[in-house]
Amino acid sequence: MRKSHRVVTGLAAIAVGSVLIMAADSAPKPLTYVTADRMVDVIGGGYISSPAILIEGERIIRVGTTRDLAPPKDARVIALPGMTLLPGLIDMHVHLTSDAKVHGYAGLEASVPDSAIEGVKNARTTLMAGFTTVRNVGAPSYTDVALRKAINGGKIEGPRIAAAGEPLGATGGHCDKNLLPAEYEQTSKSVADGPWALVAKVRRQAKYGADLIKICATGGVLSKGDSVGGQQLDPEEFAAIVTAAHRLGMKVAAHAHGTEGIKAALIAGVDTIEHASLIDDEGIKIAKAKGAALSMDIYNDDYILGEGAKVGILPESLEKERMIGQAQRDSFARGVKAGVKMIFGTDAGVYPHGDNARQFAYMVKYGMTPIQAIRAATVNAAEMLGTVKGAGSADVGQIAPGRFGDIIGVSGDPLNDVRALETVNVVIKGGVQVKGPPTL
Numbered sequence: 001m002r003k004s005h006r007v008v009t010g011l012a013a014i015a016v017g018s019v020l021i022m023a024a025d026s027a028p029k030p031l032t033y034v035t036a037d038r039m040v041d042v043i044g045g046g047y048i049s050s051p052a053i054l055i056e057g058e059r060i061i062r063v064g065t066t067r068d069l070a071p072p073k074d075a076r077v078i079a080l081p082g083m084t085l086l087p088g089l090i091d092m093h094v095h096l097t098s099d100a101k102v103h104g105y106a107g108l109e110a111s112v113p114d115s116a117i118e119g120v121k122n123a124r125t126t127l128m129a130g131f132t133t134v135r136n137v138g139a140p141s142y143t144d145v146a147l148r149k150a151i152n153g154g155k156i157e158g159p160r161i162a163a164a165g166e167p168l169g170a171t172g173g174h175c176d177k178n179l180l181p182a183e184y185e186q187t188s189k190s191v192a193d194g195p196w197a198l199v200a201k202v203r204r205q206a207k208y209g210a211d212l213i214k215i216c217a218t219g220g221v222l223s224k225g226d227s228v229g230g231q232q233l234d235p236e237e238f239a240a241i242v243t244a245a246h247r248l249g250m251k252v253a254a255h256a257h258g259t260e261g262i263k264a265a266l267i268a269g270v271d272t273i274e275h276a277s278l279i280d281d282e283g284i285k286i287a288k289a290k291g292a293a294l295s296m297d298i299y300n301d302d303y304i305l306g307e308g309a310k311v312g313i314l315p316e317s318l319e320k321e322r323m324i325g326q327a328q329r330d331s332f333a334r335g336v337k338a339g340v341k342m343i344f345g346t347d348a349g350v351y352p353h354g355d356n357a358r359q360f361a362y363m364v365k366y367g368m369t370p371i372q373a374i375r376a377a378t379v380n381a382a383e384m385l386g387t388v389k390g391a392g393s394a395d396v397g398q399i400a401p402g403r404f405g406d407i408i409g410v411s412g413d414p415l416n417d418v419r420a421l422e423t424v425n426v427v428i429k430g431g432v433q434v435k436g437p438p439t440l
Contacts, residue, residue, distance in 0.1 A: 030076065030431070031074060031076065032054070032075060032405065032428075032432075033052065033054055033071035034054075034080070034405075034407060034428065035078070035079050036082075037081060038050070038084050039051035039053075039084065039399060040086045040374065040414065042086070042087060042371070042378045042399075043379065043398070045415075046415075047084075048065065051085060051399075052068075052069040052071075053399060058405060058431050059404060059405060059431075060402065080409050080436070080437075082411060083411060083425065083426060084420070085399065085407055085408070085409050086399075086409075086410070086414065086421075087378045087396070088130065088132025088407060088429065089378065090133040090378060090382060090385075090397060091126070091133075091134045091377070092135040092272070092295050092345040093135065093137050093274055093295050093346060094126065094136055094345075094346065095136065095137070095348065095350070096139070096144060096348075096353070097119035097139045097144060098350070100352045102312065103308070103311050103314075104312035106311075107179075112143060115139065115140050116143045119139070120158075122348075123147055123151060123157065123159065124158055125353045125354040126356065127158050128427060130410075130421065130424030131356055132404075132406040133159050133396045133397075134161055134162070135162040137255075138164055138167040138175075139165065140166065142165045142166065142209060144161060145163045145165055147161060148390055149209075151390075152390065157434060160390035160396065160404075160429075162211045162388040162390055163212075163389075164210055164213065165190075165214075166205065166210075167190060167255070168192070168205070168214065168241065169190070170191060170192075170232045170233055170237075172225070173191065173233075174216040174220035174226060175215075176188045176223075178224045190204075195239070196240070203244065203248075209389070210250070211386075211389055212251045212386070213250050214254075215233070215254050215265075216254075217231065217232060217254040217256040217264065217265040217270075218230055218256045218257050218262070219232060219257065220275075220320075221304070224316065227258075228257050228320040228323060229257050229258030229259065229324075230258055231258055231261035231264060232261065233261075235264055235267070238265055238270070239269075241268075242269045242270055243269075251272070251385075252269075252271050253272045255274045256276065257275050257324060257328075258278055259279065262279050263282065263286055269290065270292060271292060271384060272293045272294070272295050272343065272345075273292060273295065274345060275295075277296075277324040277327055277331060279294070279334075281334070284338045287335075288341075291341070292341070293341040293342065293380065294340055294342055295342075295344070295345030296332045296335070297347040298328060298329045298359065298362045299362045300347045300350055301326070303350070303351035304351070305318065305321055329362070332363075336367035336368055336372070341384075342376045343380050343381045344360075344377035346359050357421045360373045360377075360418040360419070360421050360422070361419050363418075370414060370416070370418040371415060373418055374415075374418070379398060381397060382396050382397025405428060405429075405430055406430065407428040409424070409425050409436065410425060410426075411425055
């Protein structure tokens with residue numbers, strides 16, 4: 001009898017718990033009503049005057065104008081006279097746990113806890129700059145995964161994060177640790193050689209919470225001892241990584257400066273090429289045919305060459321940057337002209353976080369219209385996010401019903417002068433104003 005009593009009591013507790021959960025789920029969500037002078041239509045390319053946006057909880061439920069959409073009586077009103085609204089911006093190539101003032105051998109002093117703390121600071125800085133979503137393409141010991149969890153759990157302020165965890169690559173390549181001599185046997189946990197060994201690394205990334213896979217297809221500027229354009233993975237290794245990642249529903253971003261490495265990665269089916277400095281016309285053609293996107297950090301060259309020596313960037317790295325900096329900008333111009341898909345990626349962390357929007361002007365200088373540059377950081381970027389734990393393709397990139405209420409406000413005219421995005425006055429994330437003037 002006692003045993004039966006305990007069973008009944010347990011079932012009753014479960015039933016009560018279910019009722020409580022249902023009651024919590026059915027509780028009314030707060031309404032937020034946002035107005036401004038105008039809003040950029042990132043699809044149509046023009047302005048919408050007197051926009052009105054109604055957000056329920058975190059999600060937008062209606063978009064109209066103040067003429068046809070009045071504020072519900074119980075809504076919190078965010079009135080932004082003089083402001084131009086845009087969707088929260090997306091940077092598809094950041095390193096939130098990296099300090100732009102620490103490079104080269106100085107980086108050996110940075111511990112994993114140091115990186116995590118740095119990430120907390122940089123996450124908030126990035127959000128206040130108007131970037132409400134980022135793709136973090138490489139961090140030590142899954143510190144970006146921890147950062148994503150802390151932000152999603154409301155413990156700290158920051159953007160929505162698609163986290164790559166630790167980048168995959170070949171022994172001695174750009175993704176490895178190459179600063180110390182052989183007696184230290186220092187090797188990144190995410191490097192491997194051969195298709196099956198790299199498949200195991202893909203599965204490890206998924207196990208520990210990564211949203212996507214970042215690979216190092218070629219050498220890099222800031223890595224020691226490799227050629228910036230040299231291909232570092234074989235076709236079989238590329239194919240194994242991409243197949244394993246896509247089977248797990250994870251997109252693949254390939255760090256690739258060199259011509260042949262770019263093409264090999266694209267042929268294998270990677271989703272985005274990072275940097276793409278020396279891409280040729282054939283590579284652009286393959287990218288278009290495959291539906292891949294290019295993420296090209298064309299502002300970064302200014303910081304590396306202007307400030308690099310002061311912050312510890314190695315002389316050989318500065319020399320590599322001199323080799324490819326202008327070449328990358330020229331490649332960007334060719335890619336834009338050819339109509340390849342472009343997404344906004346800055347490599348923030350190599351240069352200071354919060355300065356992400358400075359790249360917009362360079363994108364316009366090298367061939368884009370302002371609306372094209374804005375689309376690269378909104379609808380195009382959202383399309384390439386895929387399905388992630390922070391925010392997926394259908395969640396961000398537009399001010400539209402069903403999307404997160406991620407909105408920024410600027411006082412200038414970004415369709416005429418894209419530098420207006422360098423000064424973001426208002427940031428709303430998930431219907432909550434985190435920056436800007438007091439609301440009603």
